[in-house]
Amino acid sequence: MKIRPDQIEGIQPEQTQRKSPVAPGQAFGDLLSQEVAKGTTAVAAQAPPPPLLVNPLLATGALSASQQVDGTAEAVADRVESILDKWDSYAATLQSPGASLKDAYGTLDQIAAEVQSVRTDSPDLASRHPGLQSIVEELDTLAAAERFKFNRGDYI
Numbered sequence: 001m002k003i004r005p006d007q008i009e010g011i012q013p014e015q016t017q018r019k020s021p022v023a024p025g026q027a028f029g030d031l032l033s034q035e036v037a038k039g040t041t042a043v044a045a046q047a048p049p050p051p052l053l054v055n056p057l058l059a060t061g062a063l064s065a066s067q068q069v070d071g072t073a074e075a076v077a078d079r080v081e082s083i084l085d086k087w088d089s090y091a092a093t094l095q096s097p098g099a100s101l102k103d104a105y106g107t108l109d110q111i112a113a114e115v116q117s118v119r120t121d122s123p124d125l126a127s128r129h130p131g132l133q134s135i136v137e138e139l140d141t142l143a144a145a146e147r148f149k150f151n152r153g154d155y156i
Helices: 005-018 028-046 071-095 101-121 130-152
Strands: none
Touching: 028 101, 071 101, 101 130
């Protein structure tokens, strides 16, 4: 197939229209800096600011910052924190190769007893601090599930 000059002349105006309009004296660096500036402002406008966290229990809605924190809520929060530390100890005991399963089961019993004690000591926790109540319920559910798995023989 031969390309004739009259065919090229018909296509050349279309190709010049398709090219992006660039000012004749504008350099590549200027174009790049403009595009980067556009992208940065768009990303900054879309990204929400990170949440301010003081206490993890505040972030879950267990204790609202505007709510007056009484001694009961602080005591329950401290007990929940100690239960979570026991969960870490329980997990570490199960992961260590030379650890005794009796030690792990003893830690699990301590966790379950502590959760039950929190429930009995603060029966009105659900009405006063529903977020803390939901955490205590989840800890109770986890303890029951772990006890079931332990008794079933999953860790032997």
